Structure formats: C-alpha cells, structure tokens
Amino acid sequence: MHEFACEEIFPGCPDHLRGATVDQLVDVVERHARQVHHLLYLTPEMVAQVRSQVWTLWPPRTAAV
Numbered sequence: 001m002h003e004f005a006c007e008e009i010f011p012g013c014p015d016h017l018r019g020a021t022v023d024q025l026v027d028v029v030e031r032h033a034r035q036v037h038h039l040l041y042l043t044p045e046m047v048a049q050v051r052s053q054v055w056t057l058w059p060p061r062t063a064a065v
C-alpha cells in the first residue's frame with residue numbers, strides 16, 4: 001500500500017491518496033487532481049514528484065525508490 005500527501009503538489013490540500021501500487025496511486029492522484037483541483041492531467045513534473053514523495057505503508061520501505 002502506498003500513500004501520497006496531495007499537499008506535496010497542491011499546497012494546502014488536506015487529502016491523502018492511496019493505491020496498491022505506485023502506478024495505481026499515480027492514477028488515483030490524477031483522478032483527484034481532475035475532480036478536486038480541476039486539472040486536466042498531471043504534468044510529467046507532477047508525476048515525478050508523486051513518485052518521489054510516495055510513502056510505502058506496507059511492506060515497510062527498506063530502500064529508496
């Protein structure tokens with residue numbers, strides 16, 4: 001399970017998003033950005049930021065992504 005704090009790309013947003021895999025989480029973040037932040041799509045920079053700021057909840061993270 002992976003979690004991402006939306007405030008990393010949208011400062012002030014209290015939402016935390018979760019996905020079973022990082023790829024799934026990116027999809028969830030993109031959908032959230034579209035619905036809540038009225039963004040058509042994530043920029044490559046945002047996707048890179050999501051991937052670098054993901055928290056791995058389980059299994060516990062043992063190495064940098």
Ligand SMILES: [Zn+2]
Pocket residue numbers: 006007010013014015032036037
């Ligand atoms: Zn948000």
